[in-house]
Amino acid sequence: xxxxxxxxxxxxxxxxxxxxxxxxxxxxxxxxxxxxxxxxxxxxxxxxxxxxxxxxxxxxxxxxxxxxxxxxxxxxxxxxxxxxxxxxxxxxxxxxxxxxxxxxxxxxxxxxxxxxxxxxxxxxxxxxxxxxxxxxxxxxxxxxxxxxxxxxxxxxxxxxxxxxxxxxxxxxxxxxxxxxxxxxxxxxxxxxxxxxxxxxxxxxxxxxxxxxxxxxxxxxxxxxxxxxxxxxxxxxxxxxxxxxxxxxxxxxxxxxxxxxxxxxxxxxxxxxxxxxxxxxxxxxxxxxxxxxxxxxxxxxxxxxxxxxxxxxxxxxxxxxxxxxxxxxxxxxx
Amino acid sequence: xxxxxxxxxxxxxxxxxxxxxxxxxxxxxxxxxxxxxxxxxxxxxxxxxxxxxxxxxxxxxxxxxxxxxxxxxxxxxxxxxxxxxxxxxxxxxxxxxxxxxxxxxxxxxxxxxxxxxxxxxxxxxxxxxxxxxxxxxxxxxxxxxxxxxxxxxxxxxxxxxxxxxxxxxxxxxxxxxxxxxxxxxxxxxxxxxxxxxxxxxxxxxxxxxxxxxxxxxxxxxxxxxxxxxxxxxxxxxxxxxxxxxxxxxxxxxxxxxxxxxxxxxxxxxxxxxxxxxxxxxxxxxxxxxxxxxxxxxxxxxxxxxxxxxxxxxxxxxxxxxxxxxxxxxxxxx
Numbered sequence: 001x002x003x004x005x006x007x008x009x010x011x012x013x014x015x016x017x018x019x020x021x022x023x024x025x026x027x028x029x030x031x032x033x034x035x036x037x038x039x040x041x042x043x044x045x046x047x048x049x050x051x052x053x054x055x056x057x058x059x060x061x062x063x064x065x066x067x068x069x070x071x072x073x074x075x076x077x078x079x080x081x082x083x084x085x086x087x088x089x090x091x092x093x094x095x096x097x098x099x100x101x102x103x104x105x106x107x108x109x110x111x112x113x114x115x116x117x118x119x120x121x122x123x124x125x126x127x128x129x130x131x132x133x134x135x136x137x138x139x140x141x142x143x144x145x146x147x148x149x150x151x152x153x154x155x156x157x158x159x160x161x162x163x164x165x166x167x168x169x170x171x172x173x174x175x176x177x178x179x180x181x182x183x184x185x186x187x188x189x190x191x192x193x194x195x196x197x198x199x200x201x202x203x204x205x206x207x208x209x210x211x212x213x214x215x216x217x218x219x220x221x222x223x224x225x226x227x228x229x230x231x232x233x234x235x236x237x238x239x240x241x242x243x244x245x246x247x248x249x250x251x252x253x254x255x256x257x258x259x260x261x262x263x264x265x266x267x268x269x270x271x272x273x274x275x276x277x278x279x280x281x282x283x284x285x286x287x288x289x290x291x292x293x294x295x296x297x298x299x300x301x302x303x304x305x306x307x308x309x310x311x312x313x314x315x316x317x318x319x320x321x322x323x324x325x326x327x328x329x330x331x332x333x
Numbered sequence: 334x335x336x337x338x339x340x341x342x343x344x345x346x347x348x349x350x351x352x353x354x355x356x357x358x359x360x361x362x363x364x365x366x367x368x369x370x371x372x373x374x375x376x377x378x379x380x381x382x383x384x385x386x387x388x389x390x391x392x393x394x395x396x397x398x399x400x401x402x403x404x405x406x407x408x409x410x411x412x413x414x415x416x417x418x419x420x421x422x423x424x425x426x427x428x429x430x431x432x433x434x435x436x437x438x439x440x441x442x443x444x445x446x447x448x449x450x451x452x453x454x455x456x457x458x459x460x461x462x463x464x465x466x467x468x469x470x471x472x473x474x475x476x477x478x479x480x481x482x483x484x485x486x487x488x489x490x491x492x493x494x495x496x497x498x499x500x501x502x503x504x505x506x507x508x509x510x511x512x513x514x515x516x517x518x519x520x521x522x523x524x525x526x527x528x529x530x531x532x533x534x535x536x537x538x539x540x541x542x543x544x545x546x547x548x549x550x551x552x553x554x555x556x557x558x559x560x561x562x563x564x565x566x567x568x569x570x571x572x573x574x575x576x577x578x579x580x581x582x583x584x585x586x587x588x589x590x591x592x593x594x595x596x597x598x599x600x601x602x603x604x605x606x607x608x609x610x611x612x613x614x615x616x617x618x619x620x621x622x623x624x625x626x627x628x629x630x631x632x633x634x635x636x637x638x639x640x641x642x643x644x645x646x647x648x649x650x651x652x653x654x655x656x657x658x659x660x661x662x663x664x665x666x
Binding site for chain 2: 060061062225230244245246247250255256260261264265267269270271272273274276279
């Protein structure tokens with residue numbers, strides 16, 4: 001192989017609160033030889049996820065913290081351009097932990113082959129990727145939604161929430177979203193087909209939940225935490241399930257706000273359940289096929305919000321948390 | 334029947350924060366005639382429970398709030414002294430919602446007959462009553478403990494916690510308690526047979542959980558809430574269950590402290606589950622028989638902390654919350 005010049009973004013310090021730009025540094029390295037079993041992936045699309053913020057903290061979690069000096073961890077879709085691995089050939093598209101960089105040299109362990117047209121590749125980070133898997137298993141397996149139930153979804157215009165809510169609709173639930181701003185709420189109601197959407201930037205969430213869910217909430221699929229979680233807890237029904245999928249309002253906070261209304265769980269014999277999508281990996285294939293079917297039949301829509309260039313990383317990372325995005329946030333390399 | 338002069342304690346205002354003595358008033362009434370189906374119970378023992386505080390708030394809960402002017406709600410054990418109901422005869426002992434009063438005139442709907450020696454009557458408010466049922470179903474059905482798991486119990490010297498922990502021991506778990514003061518901790522370890530007990534008044538709870546539960550916590554049976562719940566959440570294992578049985582640290586608070594570490598549920602795919610014992614009433618009889626067997630074989634111990642006289646109600650009520658009791662708190666009429 002001829003030597004490749006890789007451009008990469010390294011984590012250089014652990015942020016406190018919202019990460020500043022100097023949390024990361026750009027670097028270059030030359031890749032000039034592969035060991036047996038290794039491949040080189042040219043990253044085409046990099047996934048941006050709120051979970052990235054957690055991976056930067058030095059705490060025990062469901063995944064090891066990113067070490068200082070390491071390439072910033074990220075899911076990605078790429079094309080194999082060199083292979084010394086029998087299972088992969090040059091030109092294959094793969095999905096895996098490619099990191100925020102131009103090329104990823106790796107053994108094949110954290111990579112799977114995907115079959116997709118070039119135009120569909122971004123969807124493999126969105127509704128057909130970890131995002132879709134999180135929504136699918138979260139709403140079906142963790143929340144265990146049942147037909148006719150009322151499901152409330154926070155960050156409903158977001159990558160996971162938008163899909164979780166649509167799956168609940170497909171399964172015959174009444175689905176209300178919470179999103180920020182009229183544009184997002186219109187999208188959630190008119191394009192995604194939710195039964196209603198609460199604009200947390202312009203309405204009282206508590207009062208609006210009372211209006212939109214007069215029969216109470218059976219499932220709250222929460223990506224936000226904070227005061228929105230507290231408002232939802234007021235209205236949960238007996239035997240309700242609150243899925244703690246994320247807490248984007250808290251990830252950059254130096255002092256987490258716990259749900260003050262958690263005793264509503266006791267009164268209502270309800271559960272608050274944490275989930276990590278990796279636990280369902282044996283069944284990704286099944287979910288993938290079902291989501292493809294729903295997508296092809298027009299029942300499930302998804303939107304990718306794609307930005308260009310590694311140099312844009314910090315700007316796009318900020319969009320994860322400032323509400324200034326719609327659907328799945330992706331960086332095209 | 335000859336007219337009876339009843340002495341009763343009425344709720345006369347809704348407390349904010351810790352109830353002051355003028356939350357209640359003593360009153361008298363004359364009972365002189367029974368309708369068909371009614372009985373008069375002479376209350377012998379009245380149950381004092383932290384839940385009483387919640388029943389005084391005018392909020393939607395698992396049970397209707399006590400109305401202003403009503404007799405203060407309480408479980409009780411009593412003897413039937415007049416009956417116009419075929420199912421009950423004079424002299425029968427019964428358990429039910431007798432209220433904080435000398436006599437209770439009622440139809441039979443909220444009352445069950447109990448067979449007990451006079452000396453065992455208080456136990457029918459403790460380990461053989463609602464208290465024991467709460468511990469039994471909470472630890473076996475809600476927490477679903479499994480042999481070999483590590484179970485942490487807060488308020489471990491209290492009425493419910495002491496029994497929940499002992500049942501977990503009987504089922505082969507490692508059980509650590511949390512209680513206030515050396516006397517209670519010694520009781521929990523030496524008399525109840527817990528594997529350890531953390532003195533929250535004299536140790537750092539977080540540091541002591543780390544020491545006592547080096548393998549983490551599989552089940553946290555929580556009666557306390559607040560900072561103790563937050564400490565426990567730090568150490569929960571994957572798939573842990575946190576049973577929200579109560580939150581005595583918060584019942585008199587005007588501003589509830591939510592569990593700041595609730596995202597530990599996400600990371601550990603754990604659950605926080607609320608319970609209300611009434612949901613298990615179809616199976617009380619089974620639990621009752623099993624608790625009797627454990628008690629008779631010496632495997633399960635319980636303690637009743639009995640005070641005398643209706644006039645003592647407010648003093649004894651205070652003991653529910655100031656930590657100044659051991660085991661089940663009972664007022665003998």
